[in-house]
Amino acid sequence: MLRLLSAFLTGIAYLFGQTNSTAQQHAEKAIEFAQHGDLRSAEGELRKAVEISPDDSALLTSLGGILGMEGELQRANAYLAKAVEVNPKDGAARRNLAANQWQLGQFKEAHQNLDRLLNANPGDRVATYLLGMVSEREGNYERSIALLESIPDIGERQQEALPVLASSYYHTRRPQQARAILQKLVGRSVKPEVLLMGGRVAMDAADYGIAGALLSQIPSTEVNRTGHAGEETYLRLCRILSERADYEKALAITSKAVHAFPDSYEAVSMKASIEMKLSYFSQAAASLQAAARLNPSPEAKRDLAVAEWRAGERQKAAEEFERAMRQFPRDGQIRETYGTLLLEDTSPEYKARAIELLNEALAVDDSLIEARYQLANNEFEEGRLEPALGYLTSALKLDPDASRLHFALSRVYRRLGRDSDATREMEVYQKLKAAEQTHP
Amino acid sequence: MRVLILGLCAVAATALAQDVFTDITAPAGIQWKHSSGESKDCYLIEAMGGGVAFLDFDNDGLLDIFLVTGGTTPHASSKQVPHNALYRNLGNGKFEDVTVKAGLDRIPFYGMGVAVGDYDNDGYPDLYITGYPTSALFHNNRDGTFTNVTDLAGVSNPDKFAASAAWFDYDRDGRLDLFVTNYARFSYDGPQHCSYNGQPTYCAQTAYQGDVPRLYHNDGGGKFTDVTTRANLSNLKGRALGVVAIDVDGDGWPDLFVARDASPNLLLINAHDGTFQDNGLAAEIALNTDGIARAGMGADAGDVTGNGWPAFVITNFHDERHALFVYPGRFPFDEQTVSSGLARLTRSFVGWGTHFLDFDNDGDLDLMIVTGHLNNIIEQTRHDVSYREPPLLLKNDGQGHFQNMEKLAGPIFQQKFRARGLAVGDIDNDGRIDAIFTRLNDSPVLLKNTWTQGGAWVGFQLQGTRSNRDAIGAKVLVALGERKLVRWITGGSSYLSSHDKRLIFGLGQHPPSTVDAEIHWPSGRIQTVRDLPVNRYHKVTEPQ
Numbered sequence: 001m002l003r004l005l006s007a008f009l010t011g012i013a014y015l016f017g018q019t020n021s022t023a024q025q026h027a028e029k030a031i032e033f034a035q036h037g038d039l040r041s042a043e044g045e046l047r048k049a050v051e052i053s054p055d056d057s058a059l060l061t062s063l064g065g066i067l068g069m070e071g072e073l074q075r076a077n078a079y080l081a082k083a084v085e086v087n088p089k090d091g092a093a094r095r096n097l098a099a100n101q102w103q104l105g106q107f108k109e110a111h112q113n114l115d116r117l118l119n120a121n122p123g124d125r126v127a128t129y130l131l132g133m134v135s136e137r138e139g140n141y142e143r144s145i146a147l148l149e150s151i152p153d154i155g156e157r158q159q160e161a162l163p164v165l166a167s168s169y170y171h172t173r174r175p176q177q178a179r180a181i182l183q184k185l186v187g188r189s190v191k192p193e194v195l196l197m198g199g200r201v202a203m204d205a206a207d208y209g210i211a212g213a214l215l216s217q218i219p220s221t222e223v224n225r226t227g228h229a230g231e232e233t234y235l236r237l238c239r240i241l242s243e244r245a246d247y248e249k250a251l252a253i254t255s256k257a258v259h260a261f262p263d264s265y266e267a268v269s270m271k272a273s274i275e276m277k278l279s280y281f282s283q284a285a286a287s288l289q290a291a292a293r294l295n296p297s298p299e300a301k302r303d304l305a306v307a308e309w310r311a312g313e314r315q316k317a318a319e320e321f322e323r324a325m326r327q328f329p330r331d332g333q334i335r336e337t338y339g340t341l342l343l344e345d346t347s348p349e350y351k352a353r354a355i356e357l358l359n360e361a362l363a364v365d366d367s368l369i370e371a372r373y374q375l376a377n378n379e380f381e382e383g384r385l386e387p388a389l390g391y392l393t394s395a396l397k398l399d400p401d402a403s404r405l406h407f408a409l410s411r412v413y414r415r416l417g418r419d420s421d422a423t424r425e426m427e428v429y430q431k432l433k434a435a436e437q438t439h440p
Numbered sequence: 441m442r443v444l445i446l447g448l449c450a451v452a453a454t455a456l457a458q459d460v461f462t463d464i465t466a467p468a469g470i471q472w473k474h475s476s477g478e479s480k481d482c483y484l485i486e487a488m489g490g491g492v493a494f495l496d497f498d499n500d501g502l503l504d505i506f507l508v509t510g511g512t513t514p515h516a517s518s519k520q521v522p523h524n525a526l527y528r529n530l531g532n533g534k535f536e537d538v539t540v541k542a543g544l545d546r547i548p549f550y551g552m553g554v555a556v557g558d559y560d561n562d563g564y565p566d567l568y569i570t571g572y573p574t575s576a577l578f579h580n581n582r583d584g585t586f587t588n589v590t591d592l593a594g595v596s597n598p599d600k601f602a603a604s605a606a607w608f609d610y611d612r613d614g615r616l617d618l619f620v621t622n623y624a625r626f627s628y629d630g631p632q633h634c635s636y637n638g639q640p641t642y643c644a645q646t647a648y649q650g651d652v653p654r655l656y657h658n659d660g661g662g663k664f665t666d667v668t669t670r671a672n673l674s675n676l677k678g679r680a681l682g683v684v685a686i687d688v689d690g691d692g693w694p695d696l697f698v699a700r701d702a703s704p705n706l707l708l709i710n711a712h713d714g715t716f717q718d719n720g721l722a723a724e725i726a727l728n729t730d731g732i733a734r735a736g737m738g739a740d741a742g743d744v745t746g747n748g749w750p751a752f753v754i755t756n757f758h759d760e761r762h763a764l765f766v767y768p769g770r771f772p773f774d775e776q777t778v779s780s781g782l783a784r785l786t787r788s789f790v791g792w793g794t795h796f797l798d799f800d801n802d803g804d805l806d807l808m809i810v811t812g813h814l815n816n817i818i819e820q821t822r823h824d825v826s827y828r829e830p831p832l833l834l835k836n837d838g839q840g841h842f843q844n845m846e847k848l849a850g851p852i853f854q855q856k857f858r859a860r861g862l863a864v865g866d867i868d869n870d871g872r873i874d875a876i877f878t879r880l881n882d883s884p885v886l887l888k889n890t891w892t893q894g895g896a897w898v899g900f901q902l903q904g905t906r907s908n909r910d911a912i913g914a915k916v917l918v919a920l921g922e923r924k925l926v927r928w929i930t931g932g933s934s935y936l937s938s939h940d941k942r943l944i945f946g947l948g949q950h951p952p953s954t955v956d957a958e959i960h961w962p963s964g965r966i967q968t969v970r971d972l973p974v975n976r977y978h979k980v981t982e983p984q
Binding site: 310 | 635636637721722724727729730731732761772778779783784787788820821822823824825
């Protein structure tokens with residue numbers, strides 16, 4: 001960065017020779033500061049110089065350049081715009097202005113400036129590159145491809161161009177070319193930002209294999225450099241992979257996200273949910289411990305207790321449930337889940353407590369379906385078919401598409417001698433089940 | 441008086457220390473080991489284990505043992521050449537390896553299970569060995585040797601990954617037919633790769649498409665015809681592993697129950713016209729109470745509640761509950777998995793072979809289940825499940841409620857294994873049922889029943905004349921006071937395995953000196969035999 005800055009300032013230093021001598025002194029000081037990495041002081045000296053010579057395009061370009069390097073793109077462009085106004089042939093100023101406009105999302109303005117640069121010099125590779133990038137953002141994918149592909153070894157020189165080029169290929173329905181472009185980033189030393197960008201482009205195109213490969217390539221230690229965008233992208237990919245039941249890949253991605261963003265409840269709880277899906281219960285319990293620390297919500301506490309239960313640590317889980325119930329007395333789902341697990345255990349000594357919990361859950365929250373289903377099953381097992389029917393009917397009102405409710409209902413009807421109702425419910429069950437298997 | 445008290449204490453101590461089963465594998469001279477062809481490819485077939493059969497191949501009145509090896513896989517880590525084993529019972533507690541002499545050591549395919557049946561009614565048991573990609577029929581030459589007659593018989597079951605098989609006479613023509621479960625579409629080409637907690641492991645069964653079973657009709661003359669389509673079975677695609685042939689609904693015609701892995705179980709009701717109708721869903725034995733197919737592996741049927749009808753036990757994966765379905769005399773079944781205690785007792789185990797057996801001869805059918813996980817790193821992710829698991833001996837209180845006998849069953853029941861096949865039979869003709877189970881890549885475990893506190897018994901060896909000679913499909917009732925004990929000679933049952941075809945009735949501690957029995961022959965004939973002395977076997981031949 002410093003080397004770049006020095007080169008930039010040294011490159012235009014000869015121009016200062018034509019400026020006012022006091023302004024020139026400030027400009028020379030600015031170069032000195034910049035060479036030592038003191039951008040702020042360099043900026044101050046250049047401001048003083050510009051105050052003395054406000055129409056000196058070299059000074060304006062330098063100040064714009066310094067501000068750009070400080071990330072002050074908007075302010076930089078005020079000086080760069082004035083520089084090109086003063087000297088429309090100042091290619092450096094116009095190039096910097098266009099680059100900043102592209103980064104600021106001012107594509108139309110950037111486009112105009114880049115067109116002028118290319119009209120003046122069709123061999124301007126920087127302008128070609130920038131216009132390729134801008135064209136992609138404008139939705140002119142064919143032009144973007146033409147411009148970026150015209151630069152030899154574009155991937156070697158500007159890795160950032162590859163995700164953009166891939167995006168244009170995806171948008172023009174050439175996924176194989178897009179994948180081939182992104183493949184150039186795989187297994188190479190690439191900036192995390194570029195890998196992230198490539199991953200997002202692939203994800204937007206629903207090309208999850210290459211997306212996963214790119215995001216996995218970001219070293220765990222570097223993932224946090226990708227910031228919120230990185231976290232959001234990782235979690236999005238995890239959700240997608242999870243929906244596609246590609247849990248092992250999802251876990252690899254989410255593990256990186258947790259490593260990079262250990263304080264992100266979303267990342268930690270996502271990892272836990274994937275571990276639960278993979279039946280890695282001990283690991284899920286550990287993740288949920290962390291999640292519950294980050295966000296001691298009823299959901300986090302409940303999920304933690306479930307993971308502990310599934311991991312075979314029933315005593316610990318029971319204590320967790322009891323604590324959660326004391327902490328969140330109005331939360332029906334904790335009671336519902338605890339009651340369900342106790343019933344699932346099938347130990348006779350837990351049964352009464354399970355039924356009590358499920359009834360309490362419904363008393364607190366009338367919208368609970370699982371509690372109704374479990375109570376229906378209990379009534380059924382006890383041979384009390386009418387109460388079972390009542391629970392199932394009310395549960396079905398809340399979730400008419402739950403296949404297992406129809407299955408349970410058919411069993412009740414069959415025993416009540418209502419054969420046609422039993423057959424109907426079984427048919428509904430089979431239809432819903434088939435749909436679940438087609439679209440799990 | 442003091443001496444008497446001491447004597448009583450000694451008796452009590454002896455009783456407490458006694459085990460139901462004693463491991464006699466080594467003293468019996470059984471050294472053979474199963475070979476799965478375990479490899480880095482993690483082919484599913486490597487995890488499925490091998491079957492075992494009790495049979496009296498030389499008709500000397502002593503049960504012998506046949507064990508099915510697995511086989512090799514393309515990149516098997518072991519260079520050992522797999523071979524089956526036939527052990528001849530010498531009657532003195534020892535067994536002699538006669539495999540090579542019998543011509544059963546090598547088979548040209550990966551061996552899975554075995555079904556024993558006298559398909560030509562010549563009085564000598566024959567063997568059907570299932571496997572991949574074919575299966576084979578070995579005819580007993582009555583001289584201690586067997587001949588592979590697969591091609592002649594037309595029962596090679598080509599291009600299939602077969603598991604359990606059952607001999608039964610579905611059309612009651614007096615000849616045993618053959619039902620073969622085919623598990624999944626499988627190939628060594630392009631192994632499927634799966635990982636668990638970052639390490640390679642066997643893919644779940646759902647990664648493989650299920651297959652259709654095969655039914656072969658015995659035409660006589662050593663020939664069979666594939667009647668799968670004609671019998672209405674060709675659309676029953678699913679991952680079938682276990683099978684029991686038994687007359688479920690009491691109409692005198694043998695039906696089939698098929699345990700399937702993550703596919704709905706089948707209850708194939710015999711329509712008396714050469715076809716079967718799957719009634720599993722309506723009979724509520726196909727799925728669990730949530731409407732989900734479990735990982736059905738092994739299965740058996742027997743009257744565990746004393747209601748005179750068959751109940752089915754089905755082994756499943758851990759957390760799924762090994763299931764008990766009681767038939768109340770009409771459909772649907774009454775699932776008693778929870779109320780029987782089976783759910784609680786089996787929830788941590790992956791079950792395979794299973795069989796009802798009255799180990800203490802009290803008249804109630806108890807239950808044995810052998811277990812073992814497929815995933816060798818399962819303990820990394822949970823504390824209540826292990827890779828190696830103990831066999832289970834569950835005692836029935838007579839009402840279909842079970843309790844674990846782990847403390848009394850014997851040291852083997854406190855150890856953990858990768859068990860798969862299980863067969864039961866009386867190897868020393870003492871009326872106490874013995875057992876043998878297979879272990880993956882290991883020797884089998886032969887368990888001798890040494891329980892001295894068991895009840896009296898009466899045993900039957902049935903010989904059909906109009907019926908098939910093995911009398912598979914026969915039902916026998918023995919009156920014991922107010923109780924009527926019912927037992928069936930089933931086809932198939934357990935997992936990959938075949939059992940002693942004799943029936944033993946436990947008569948409890950206060951037996952009559954003689955019993956009467958009512959025999960329902962597969963032909964439909966009902967025969968009553970009276971005044972049979974207890975504590976011995978009775979050979980009964982079907983009246984001509």
